[in-house]
Amino acid sequence: MTTGRTKGPGRRERLRAETTAEIKKVALELMASGGPDAITLRAIAREMGMTANAIYGYFATRDDLVTALINDVYTALADAVDAGWASASAQGPADRIRAWAHAFRDWALANPEGFRLIYGDPVPGYRAPDGGAAPQAAHRVCTGLAGLADAAWPHVQHLYADSEFDWPDFDPGLLAKVRPAYPDLPPAAVALALRIWGHLHGLVSLEVYGHLRTQTLSPDKLFREELAMLVRSIIPSNPI
Amino acid sequence: MTTGRTKGPGRRERLRAETTAEIKKVALELMASGGPDAITLRAIAREMGMTANAIYGYFATRDDLVTALINDVYTALADAVDAGWASASAQGPADRIRAWAHAFRDWALANPEGFRLIYGDPVPGYRAPDGGAAPQAAHRVCTGLAGLADAAWPHVQHLYADSEFDWPDFDPGLLAKVRPAYPDLPPAAVALALRIWGHLHGLVSLEVYGHLRTQTLSPDKLFREELAMLVRSIIPSNPI
DNA sequence: TGCGGAAACTATACGGTGTGAAGTTTTCAT
DNA sequence: ATGAAAACTTCACACCGTATAGTTTCCGCA
Structure with a gap:
């Protein structure tokens, strides 16, 4: 029993990883129970x-912890919507949009604090760094949306006949991710993707932030009808 | 020059009102320069x-100050969209929707911090009280939306032929405000109003929170096209 | 004109936060 | 076994909201 360096990663690093994971776990619990502002180093x-x-x-700093949380949460969201996409990949564009949309909304309603962390004002004064997993997850979400637009494009392109969109209208970084995956996508289809995105994000964020509760008592129904309307506007001859 | 009680309101109350106004003014300046979290009593x-x-x-408390700010800001928003509505009240439903939508977006972009204060996570842990000017302003906004739906309803009702919406689906408080103003509005038209609302709020909040900047470089164009698409889906034979 | 009371404001204090510097203990590699 | 590095604690500081008590200023009325 000379030394203990039996494993590859080393005991020290393993403990460190475990502690790191526990910090994030506790932070997420605090966030779930008391909102994003409950993430305080002292409470953790x-x-x-x-x-x-x-x-x-x-x-290194509390913002770094928040950044790590955002990365995790955003990745979870991307996983959720990708799973929704995969579950309907064999079906038509309408079903794909529905599956993706419901996956997005279900995740958001199941993780409202996470949704706020990603799409709201997570922590006052917090500014996201440039790199990291969050932008990557964001691009996965965007690519999923582009896939929806790509599948629906043949049905809807006539609506965009006089579209004024061109490539320079879009973020180069976004296009660099999207165009390789869908080379045949015209600029207007990216606009269609953003349109779907605006729809879904709008309704879901209204719901998550409680601004819908004072208006309708059946957000579920509203979402389904709105989704049906969106799908119908994209693929006219679509059975609800 | 016996005594100084020449005016009705009294000097004391005037000074008090001025100080109150200055507190709110400084708070709004702080919010504009450093976000909602910069509203600290000490900084003011x-x-x-x-x-x-x-x-x-x-x-009485910092939250009360925030509540007062929200009231002011929300009222300003309601004024802005009401003005947009009034400027197009003599025109057709499509123009009304466009005017209202642009008034909403222009105000939001001109007052992004105010938008966050109203529709986001204004201040961590803050919960809005029941009464006050903010709900009133919210209802003005809702009524404006109902007006848009009311004007557009004849053109779009065929789309809602198989709608499942009924009055119990909506918040009674909302209906109590909306139905007297538009007695002939069916439940599905309220759903249409919420649909317009979801569109506008979705796009504008994405833009205000900067989640659109990483995707399109021309949010203006996206908004106009999306708005045109919305209008077209409501009033088919509509010139852009 | 003077006075009493109310209103406006300051001083002090407490518990909370993030974070820096310094010191202590534990663990690993040699 | 020993020295270095990592983990952790202690103390400190500045900032926050807010409660309490004390002080100053002003208004209304006799």
């Missing part, structure tokens, strides 16, 4: 039986 | 050459 440390400053060994 | 007091606690003579 209290929950873990540590000192607040100990967390600085794992995250 | 610092800016005004006072002590933070002096503000407690004007607002």
Whole structure:
């Protein structure tokens, strides 16, 4: 029993990874129970039986922790909508849109705090860094949307006959991700993707933020009808 | 020059009103420059050459101040969209929707912090009280939307022929405000109003929160095209 | 004209937050 | 076994909202 370096990763790093994961887990729990503002280093440390400053060994700053959370949450969202997409990939464009939309909404309603973290004002004064997993997840979501637009495009292109959109209208970074996946996509189809996105995000964010509760008592029905309307406007001869 | 009680309101109350207004003005400036979280009593007091606690003579708590700001801002938004509505009240439903939508978006882009204050997570842990000017302004906005739906209804009702909506689907408080103004409005038309609302809020909130900047470089164009698409889906034979 | 009371404001204090610097303990590699 | 590095604690500071008590200023009325 000379030394203990039996494993590859090393015991130290494993403990470190576990602690890192526990910090994020506790932070997510706090966020789920008390909103994004409940993510305080001291509360996390209290929950873990540590000192607040100990967390600085794992995250340089509180914003870094929030960034890590956003990365995780955003990736989870991307996984959810990708799963929704995959479950309907063999079906027509209308079913794909429906599957994607419901996956998006279901995830958002199941993780409202996460939704706020991604799409709202997560933590006052917080600004997302440039790199990281969050932009990557965002691009996965965008690519999913582009896939919906790509599938629906043959049915809807006549509506965009006089569209004024051109490639320079869109973010180069977005196009760099989307165009390789869907080379035949015209600029107007990207606009269609953004249109679908605007629809879904609009309704879901209204619902998540509670601005719909004061208006309708059946957000479910509203969402389904609105979705049916969107699909019908894209693929006219579509059975609801 | 016996005594100074020459005016009706009284000097004391006038000074009080001025100080109250200055507090709100400074708070709005802080919010505009540093986000909603920059609204701190100490910062306001610092800016005004006072002590933070002096503000407690004007607002019982920080949330009360935020509530007052929300009331003001929400009223300003309602004024803006009402003005947009009034400027096109003599025109057809398509023009009305366009005018209302552009008024809404223009106001939101001119007052992004105000938009966040109203529709986002204004201040962590903040919960709006029941009464006050904000719900009233919200109902003005809703009534404006109902007016759009009412004007467009004859053109679009065939789309809602098999609609499943009924009055119990909607918030009674909302209906109590809307139905007296538009007695002939069927339930599905309220759904149409919410549909327009979902569109506009969705796109504008994406834009205000910067989630559109990473996708399109011409949010203006996207909004106009999306609006044209919405109008076209409501009033088919409509010149863009 | 003077006075009493109310209103406006300050001073002090408490518990909360993020974060920096310094010191201590634990663990690993040699 | 020992030295270095990592993990963690302690103390400190500035900031936040807010409660309490004390002080100053002003208005209305006798």
